[in-house]
Amino acid sequence: MEYNEKYFKASANKKARMVWIILLVLITLGHAPQIGKGISAGNFIIMILLGWLPYLFGRIMCKLNGDDWLKYKEVVAIGYGVFYAYTICVSPFDLAFIYIFPLITMMVLFNDYIFLIKICVLNDAVLLLSALIFYIQGTIPAGYANDLPLEISTITLCYIGCILSVKHITSSNDALTGSIQGNLERVVNTVNKVKGASNSIVDGVTVVRELADENRQGANSVVESMNKLSDNNNTLHDKTMSSVDMTTDINTQVQSVVTLIDEMVKLINESGQHADESSHELVKVMDTTNVIADLSSQVEQILGIFSNEFQMVKDETSTISGITSQTNLLALNASIEAARAGDAGRGFAVVAEQIRQLSTNTKSSSERIMGALGNLQETSEKMTSSITQTLTLIQELLTSMAGINENVTQIATDSTQLNGNIQTIDHAMKEVESSNQNLVDNMSLITEVMGVMTDYVSDAEDTTKTMLSKYEETSVNVENIEKVVDNLVKELGSGGFMGIQDVTKGMRIALFVKDAAGHTSEYNGIVSGTIDNGILASMNTSSLNLKDKTITYCMQISVANEVYYWEQAQVSIPKNSPAGTYQITVNTTPSVMNRRKYARMPIHNLCTVTFTDSNQTIDAQMLNISGGGFAFKSPERIFMESKGKHITLHLKAFPLEGQSEQSATIIRCTNDEGTYIIGCRLDADNKDIAAYVAKNYKE
Known part of the structure; x- marks a missing residue:
């Protein structure tokens, strides 16, 4: 279970409130039959009011401030303390002093031994005060003088036992926490290494997949060419x-x-x-x-x-x-x-x-x-x-x-x-x-x-078909590796090891706005900065209705090869920010999944590539494109040292309107006898390009 401080504080308050109301009900039901016998109706009413009014006040404050309200333990201690003090003064029962024991158990829930010491001192003071009142009124019960030290000792020992238990548990928890933190640091370091390794694996798998796809396309082209060559060879024969x-x-x-x-x-x-x-x-x-x-x-x-x-x-x-x-x-x-x-x-x-x-x-x-x-x-x-x-x-x-x-x-x-x-x-x-x-x-x-050539062509065709079958087998193995890495990434994400801390400036964000009727609108933007538990985002809209509390927000961010998705996000407008800039915070871990793999369509458009860090622009020619990335070729050697760099691609004569400019990261570069083949991953999956490829290209 994921540790959530607010959740455990709310849980302690709820449990204390449950014990409190049960105790009030039992005391109320126990003293009601004694009205007119051992307790007057006026004293009973005052006792009931002193018991129930603090309870109701605490309940209302939790409603207003949330179940994790930090001051609730003071309300319990003071409210029930006053009720206890009055009850032992007017109750006809000799064992009324034991009504404090449920309070002691409730205080243990808050795991604060200092607070318990304060309550113990106040409780002993209340017992002494009640004895003083009995003495002044001249209504000291028989044997009370002998019982009072025993009551004070018993209650004090009970407090001491609880204080020692809480302190022991706290020390044990601190030691355990220290040990866990030490182990956690090692685990986090290991997980970070695993994350880096998984990203490297995904990058490698992506490269292998792209190469396999390109090789498969090449093999299919070779098979087709071999078939044509065989036909032409037969014709030539x-x-x-x-x-x-x-x-x-x-x-x-x-x-x-x-x-x-x-x-x-x-x-x-x-x-x-x-x-x-x-x-x-x-x-x-x-x-x-x-x-x-x-x-x-x-x-x-x-x-x-x-x-x-x-x-x-x-x-x-x-x-x-x-x-x-x-x-x-x-x-x-x-x-x-x-x-x-x-x-x-x-x-x-x-x-x-x-x-x-x-x-x-x-x-x-x-x-x-x-x-x-x-x-x-x-x-x-x-x-x-x-x-x-x-x-x-x-x-x-x-x-x-x-x-x-x-x-x-x-x-x-x-x-x-x-x-x-x-x-x-x-x-x-x-x-x-x-x-x-x-x-x-x-x-x-x-x-x-x-x-002889016909025999060689036949052999080459058989060899190419064998290679093609191996490419298919490689593709299956790559898919299996992707599934394993995908499951690993999901486990890391659900384990809290992947979160908002992985988001950096420049990443693409999609914000989903759901209204009370169930309608969902999608807005896109770029991460412009990071804050604790959140980000600053420049969105393609400046008209979000943040006053409507029935609207819920979900956030999706493409982080390298993974997609992070938060079911709940809080959106606000930071001070002195330009229009369209929002502050988005999250308090939960995201669900994580690998980015989808899309079919690649061969294209040969001319293009220009601009490096984001240096603004250097280089002419190139496209090789293929998909909803998740693209590849191009260039004679410039600079690309051999450009893996991991961010670029902007400008496509020439691309028929898909509004998609001529794409932002991406270089993930591979291959030297083909002086011509460099560069593979890139888009900052975020492009559904329009994916649909265009699916419509216009069949393998």
């Missing part, structure tokens, strides 16, 4: 085999192409020979064509001469036709003149007739000659046109033949060049054939290597 097949086909096709190129070389050589022969033939044809062209030119010249002479014949024929017409006209005139002359001109008329007939025949011959000449002219014109067209065609043929000769010459030249190129291609194809064969050999070797 299939593609390699397909490439081998295609390379074999290509090799076959290359060989076919080489054969075809050899045939092409032969054909091109033959084509070159044919082109040379064709060139010679074309030269002969062109010579013949040139001769024909020359002959055609001569024919054209002859036809020109013929045409000229034919025109001259035609002109002469026209002249003859004209002469014939004139002759015919003369013959007609001669006939007319002969007829006019009569018989004298008859002979002339015969001659004229003959001339006319000759002229007529001549005209007919001229007309036939003109017709023949016309036909001959037409034929000559057609022949001339044909010869002209023939000359044109011959000229075009000469031009075409010249072009053909050039083309054939070019073909012969191109064939020679093509033959050289084909020879080069043939040489290149043979090199390709050789290279392709090497490629086939290399692809076969790659296929073998891929087979």
